[in-house]
Amino acid sequence: MRPIFRVARATFHEAWRRRFLNGILIFAILIIGSSWAFAYLQPGAELQMVIDIGLGSIRFFGMLIAVFLGTRLVPDEIELRTIHTILAKPVSRAQFLFGKYLGGVGTLAANMLLMGAAFYVVFAIKAPQFLAEKPEDAMIVAAMYSNIAKAILLTFFEVFLILGIAVVAATLFSWVLSVIFTFVFYFVGHMSDFFQQLSDPERGASKIAQIVMGALYRILPHFEIFDIREAILMGTYTPWSVMFKTIGEGVAYLVVVLLIGYLVFNEREV
Amino acid sequence: MLLFVSNVRRLGHTLHTDGRCWIIGLAIETEKLSKIYTHDANGQPVGLIDLSLVVEEGQIFGLLGPNGSGKTTTLKLLLGLIFPTAGRGQVFGQPLGSNTYKQRIGFLPEGPYFYEHLNGVELLQFYGSLFGMGGSALSARIEELLKLVGMWDRRFIRVRDYSRGMRQRIGVAQALINDPDLLFLDELTSGLDPIGVVDMHHLLTDLRDMGKTLFVCSHLLKDMEPLCDRVIILNRGKECRTGTVDELLRVADQVRLVLSNWSDELKTRLATSAADCEVADKQLICHFQDQSQALAAATIAVEAGAVIEDLGARRRTLEEVFIEAVGGEEPCDQSSE
Ligand SMILES: Nc1ncnc2c1ncn2[C@@H]1O[C@H](COP(=O)(O)OP(=O)(O)OP(=O)(O)O)[C@@H](O)[C@H]1O
Ligand SMILES: [Mg+2]
Numbered sequence: 229m230r231p232i233f234r235v236a237r238a239t240f241h242e243a244w245r246r247r248f249l250n251g252i253l254i255f256a257i258l259i260i261g262s263s264w265a266f267a268y269l270q271p272g273a274e275l276q277m278v279i280d281i282g283l284g285s286i287r288f289f290g291m292l293i294a295v296f297l298g299t300r301l302v303p304d305e306i307e308l309r310t311i312h313t314i315l316a317k318p319v320s321r322a323q324f325l326f327g328k329y330l331g332g333v334g335t336l337a338a339n340m341l342l343m344g345a346a347f348y349v350v351f352a353i354k355a356p357q358f359l360a361e362k363p364e365d366a367m368i369v370a371a372m373y374s375n376i377a378k379a380i381l382l383t384f385f386e387v388f389l390i391l392g393i394a395v396v397a398a399t400l401f402s403w404v405l406s407v408i409f410t411f412v413f414y415f416v417g418h419m420s421d422f423f424q425q426l427s428d429p430e431r432g433a434s435k436i437a438q439i440v441m442g443a444l445y446r447i448l449p450h451f452e453i454f455d456i457r458e459a460i461l462m463g464t465y466t467p468w469s470v471m472f473k474t475i476g477e478g479v480a481y482l483v484v485v486l487l488i489g490y491l492v493f494n495e496r497e498v
Numbered sequence: 499m500l501l502f503v504s505n506v507r508r509l510g511h512t513l514h515t516d517g518r519c520w521i522i523g524l525a526i527e528t529e530k531l532s533k534i535y536t537h538d539a540n541g542q543p544v545g546l547i548d549l550s551l552v553v554e555e556g557q558i559f560g561l562l563g564p565n566g567s568g569k570t571t572t573l574k575l576l577l578g579l580i581f582p583t584a585g586r587g588q589v590f591g592q593p594l595g596s597n598t599y600k601q602r603i604g605f606l607p608e609g610p611y612f613y614e615h616l617n618g619v620e621l622l623q624f625y626g627s628l629f630g631m632g633g634s635a636l637s638a639r640i641e642e643l644l645k646l647v648g649m650w651d652r653r654f655i656r657v658r659d660y661s662r663g664m665r666q667r668i669g670v671a672q673a674l675i676n677d678p679d680l681l682f683l684d685e686l687t688s689g690l691d692p693i694g695v696v697d698m699h700h701l702l703t704d705l706r707d708m709g710k711t712l713f714v715c716s717h718l719l720k721d722m723e724p725l726c727d728r729v730i731i732l733n734r735g736k737e738c739r740t741g742t743v744d745e746l747l748r749v750a751d752q753v754r755l756v757l758s759n760w761s762d763e764l765k766t767r768l769a770t771s772a773a774d775c776e777v778a779d780k781q782l783i784c785h786f787q788d789q790s791q792a793l794a795a796a797t798i799a800v801e802a803g804a805v806i807e808d809l810g811a812r813r814r815t816l817e818e819v820f821i822e823a824v825g826g827e828e829p830c831d832q833s834s835e
Binding site for chain 2: 230231234238241242245308309310312313314315316317318319320495497498
């Protein structure tokens with residue numbers, strides 16, 4: 229286990245030197261901060277606007293960082309040949325791969341926490357102003373505080389899953405291809421409901437469509453379940469049972485993805 | 499077995515088994531190890547072809563050959579960085595790539611690459627931590643190694659700002675961090691200044707005297723000749739010559755006579771008794787099968803007015819052996835054995 233953490237730590241330190249990723253983070257924080265200003269565009273729904281922009285940005289920029297960090301983690305080591313001296317030490321390929329992933333998770337988590345903190349600051353300032361105008365919405369706003377934390381927590385697991393897919397894709401394909409693959413996976417994963425509908429015989433799906441679309445629905449990750457923004461805006465609580473089910477599904481998917489990565493990387497020449 | 503045990507005592511190792519057989523004595527063993535990347539325009543395989551070698555503990559073993567002959571490929575195979583297309587190999591009795599033997603080895607890659615944002619101390623800390631080293635023991639080891647490779651004064655410079663030779667030096671330090679029993683060194687002295695080269699050669703022999711095994715790849719034959727105990731000469735992926743350096747350099751008891759101020763008439767006379775005669779640098783060099791023939795020839799030469807420049811046992815240089823082996827059309831010219 230030890231080498232995994234050593235590799236992860238080195239990866240974490242190294243990742244902060246990637247200017248491009250720092251750029252994304254700064255840009256994200258600027259957008260989240262400026263949701264403040266945008267909010268005036270929708271009088272009466274200012275808080276909703278802040279939440280929409282804030283959580284949406286965390287999710288979107290988290291995903292971007294996951295893709296651009298994840299697809300570089302292992303290829304950089306191979307192309308810059310830093311991997312040679314590391315694998316010549318008592319570090320197995322599996323330990324190396326999981327160490328890189330874990331270092332990416334740490335980096336991503338830190339980035340997300342910074343974005344989340346920026347969002348919470350904006351929200352904590354906006355919410356009392358909103359309440360002063362609409363005291364009758366006190367219940368909804370109270371629910372928002374905990375729901376936002378839950379939403380961010382789900383987003384963590386969502387981007388960790390994307391990171392896993394990116395890391396593994398990069399062991400299989402060239403860099404450009406792995407970036408495209410991960411994006412496609414992400415967007416198509418958002419449409420998994422759509423595939424379910426297409427495979428529904430009651431909606432007139434043919435036999436072939438039932439099989440193909442049904443298979444797609446089962447194979448693809450269901451990224452939309454990680455998005456609970458709507459529930460927050462409605463002011464409904466997302467129960468922990470749903471949280472656990474969603475996180476469980478994400479982790480199970482991640483395990484399968486990393487297992488595939490392990491099998492591929494174990495045979496990979498460096 | 500007894501021989502092994504005494505050998506082990508001498509090297510200060512402890513005996514251990516892998517459950518089936520004794521695994522001491524041999525550091526590296528390969529059997530028809532091959533890595534064929536592609537085939538060239540003539541249909542010849544490119545990479546490494548059927549390499550069988552045995553490296554005993556405590557040796558300096560030289561893997562020599564021209565550029566592209568398969569030296570680095572061999573090292574990568576032995577370290578499990580790439581996988582053989584055929585054949586097999588073991589390091590310390592373990593299959594290639596096993597984590598068990600990696601505890602006991604060090605590796606200096608060719609033109610080594612490291613994390614650019616770390617300085618020398620941080621880099622060695624990282625590599626040491628991969629072995630589970632830490633605390634004051636690791637700090638002491640790092641200081642010792644940085645001094646050994648002449649990087650102590652420059653220990654806070656980041657790798658990004660290193661010169662080529664500094665990379666090489668830190669590369670040697672990281673290879674030694676775990677006090678390995680077996681070292682894989684790819685072009686140890688490349689990029690080093692003359693003093694650095696001499697230092698590294700001393701380091702090699704010091705390490706051997708400490709009982710370590712050294713597996714060195716190089717195309718610098720003059721450097722390797724006095725250092726290596728055994729060598730293999732590779733060419734275009736194939737093994738051409740193998741043996742102890744002495745074996746390769748000795749030419750069956752011949753005597754060599756070098757003359758200057760010679761005449762063509764003398765040359766024809768000597769050629770009758772000599773094994774061979776050749777002209778190089780205006781000097782006439784003749785080789786004789788035994789001493790009395792050489793002595794007689796020397797007398798004749800002196801009487802004919804020639805000057806003896808040198809008279810002694812014939813020894814080739816590794817360079818000559820090498821050129822003879824790899825110079826021809828075929829990957830390995832075995833004709834003149
Ligand atoms: N990844 C690869 N793919 C295809 N061919 C390769 C690869 N790596 C090496 N080769 C080829 O294999 C042969 C041996 O290369 P290798 O690097 O082992 O040579 P070398 O003896 O270390 O040479 P040098 O003295 O220049 O370091 C060369 O012809 C090289 O072009
Ligand atoms: Mg080489």
